[in-house]
Amino acid sequence: MGFLGNLFGGGRRDRSASVAKQRLMMVLVDDRYKLTPDMLEQMKIEMAEVLSRYLPHVDSDQIEVTLLRGEANDHLKAEIPLKRGRDE
Amino acid sequence: MARVITITSGKGGVGKTTTTANLGTALAMRGARVAVMDADIGLRNLDVVMGLENRIVYDLVDVVEGRARLRQALIKDKRLPELCLLPAAQTRDKDAVSPEQMVYLTNQLRTEFDFILIDSPAGIEGGFRNAIVGADEVIIVTTPEVSAVRDADRIVGLVEAAEKGTPSLIVNRIKPRLVNRGEMLSVEDVIELLAINLLGIVPDDEAIVTSTNRGEAAVYDQHSLAGRAFLNIARRLNGEEVPFLPLQDQPGVLERFFGIFGRRRT
Ligand SMILES: Nc1ncnc2c1ncn2[C@@H]1O[C@H](COP(=O)(O)OP(=O)(O)OP(=O)(O)O)[C@@H](O)[C@H]1O
Numbered sequence: 001m002g003f004l005g006n007l008f009g010g011g012r013r014d015r016s017a018s019v020a021k022q023r024l025m026m027v028l029v030d031d032r033y034k035l036t037p038d039m040l041e042q043m044k045i046e047m048a049e050v051l052s053r054y055l056p057h058v059d060s061d062q063i064e065v066t067l068l069r070g071e072a073n074d075h076l077k078a079e080i081p082l083k084r085g086r087d088e
Numbered sequence: 089m090a091r092v093i094t095i096t097s098g099k100g101g102v103g104k105t106t107t108t109a110n111l112g113t114a115l116a117m118r119g120a121r122v123a124v125m126d127a128d129i130g131l132r133n134l135d136v137v138m139g140l141e142n143r144i145v146y147d148l149v150d151v152v153e154g155r156a157r158l159r160q161a162l163i164k165d166k167r168l169p170e171l172c173l174l175p176a177a178q179t180r181d182k183d184a185v186s187p188e189q190m191v192y193l194t195n196q197l198r199t200e201f202d203f204i205l206i207d208s209p210a211g212i213e214g215g216f217r218n219a220i221v222g223a224d225e226v227i228i229v230t231t232p233e234v235s236a237v238r239d240a241d242r243i244v245g246l247v248e249a250a251e252k253g254t255p256s257l258i259v260n261r262i263k264p265r266l267v268n269r270g271e272m273l274s275v276e277d278v279i280e281l282l283a284i285n286l287l288g289i290v291p292d293d294e295a296i297v298t299s300t301n302r303g304e305a306a307v308y309d310q311h312s313l314a315g316r317a318f319l320n321i322a323r324r325l326n327g328e329e330v331p332f333l334p335l336q337d338q339p340g341v342l343e344r345f346f347g348i349f350g351r352r353r354t
C-alpha cells in the first residue's frame with residue numbers, strides 16, 4: 001500500500017469500524033453465552049488436542065473461532081487449517 | 089385495533105425521546121390518533137422535546153393514584169388535535185408505578201387511540217420493565233457505537249424473554265462520511281451483530297438540535313434529513329414499503345446521484 005495508502009489513512013492500522021465490529025463480536029459472545037476470551041482460548045486448545053488425535057498436527061493458535069449471529073440461532077464457526085499430509 | 093409500541097434502548101442518550109416525539113408527530117400528521125407516553129418517571133423530557141411543558145397540570149402518576157382522570161392528564165399537541173401527551177411525574181421515582189398499573193393505563197389508552205408510543209427510560213430495571221409490560225411491539229434505538237450496540241443486544245434478549253417478540257431496530261445518528269471512511273460502524277454491521285429487523289436509519293442531523301431547542305418535531309422541517317427519515321419510519325409502521333433514504337450530508341447533486349444508483353440507502 002505504501003505512500004499513497006498512508007496518505008489516505010490506510011496504513012497498517014485497521015479501520016476503527018472493523019476493530020469495533022470485531023470487539024463487539026467478542027463482547028456479545030461473552031454477554032450471551034458467558035464465554036470469556038480466556039475460555040475461548042481454552043476451548044481452542046482442547047479442540048486442537050482432540051483434532052490432533054485424528055489429523056496431522058493441529059495448532060491451537062491457528063484455529064479461528066467466530067460467532068455468526070442469525071435470527072433464530074447463532075452459529076459458532078471454527079476454521080482449522082490443516083498441514084498437508086503429503087509434505088511430511 | 090390500537091397498537092402499543094415501546095421505544096427503548098438500554099444505553100441512555102441514544103435518541104429514544106427524540107424518536108418518540110418525531111414518530112408520534114409523524115403518525116398524527118398522517119391522520120392517526122396518537123398518544124405518546126413518557127415512562128421516564130423522575131426524568132421527564134418528552135414534554136420539553138414536544139414543546140408542551142407549560143401545559144402540564146396532571147401526570148401519569150396522578151392518574152395511577154386516582155388524583156386525576158386520564159382525560160384530564162392528557163395534553164393536546166399545539167398543532168395536531170389528534171396527538172396527545174401523557175407526561176411523566178417529575179418529582180417521583182420509578183417505583184411509583186407498578187407493572188399492573190402500567191398495563192391498566194395502556195389498556196385505557198387503547199380505547200381512544202390508534203397508536204400509543206411509550207418513551208422508555210434507559211437501563212434494564214423497573215422503569216424499563218414498566219415501559220414494555222403493556223407493549224405489543226418494541227423498537228430499539230441504538231447509535232453505531234460499541235457500548236450502545238452492546239446494550240441493545242442485552243435489551244433484545246430481555247424483550248424476547250418478556251415475550252414481546254423480536255424488537256425492530258432504528259439506527260440513529262449515523263454519519264455517512266465517517267461510515268464511508270471505515271471509521272464508524274455501518275448499519276449493515278449493526279444489523280449483522282444484533283440480527284434483528286431494521287425499521288429505520290436516522291442520520292446525525294443539526295436540525296434535531298434546532299428543532300429540539302424550539303420544541304417542534306423535526307418532521308415539520310422539510311429540509312431535515314432526520315425529519316424525513318422519521319416520516320419514512322412512520323410510513324413503515326403503517327405497513328408501507330418505503331425505501332431507505334439516501335444518506336448524504338448535503339442534499340442535492342450527490343444525493344440524487346446516490347438515489348439513482350441505489351447506493352448507501354437508509
Ligand atoms: N439524529 C440526531 N442528530 C443529532 N442529534 C441527535 C439525534 N438524535 C438525538 N440527538 C440528540 O441527542 C441527545 C439525546 O437524545 P434523546 O434525549 O432523544 O435520547 P434518550 O435516549 O431519550 O436519552 P435518555 O436515555 O436520557 O432518556 C439530545 O440532545 C438530542 O437532541
Ligand SMILES: [Mg+2]
Nearest residue numbers: 104105128133
Ligand atoms: Mg429520553
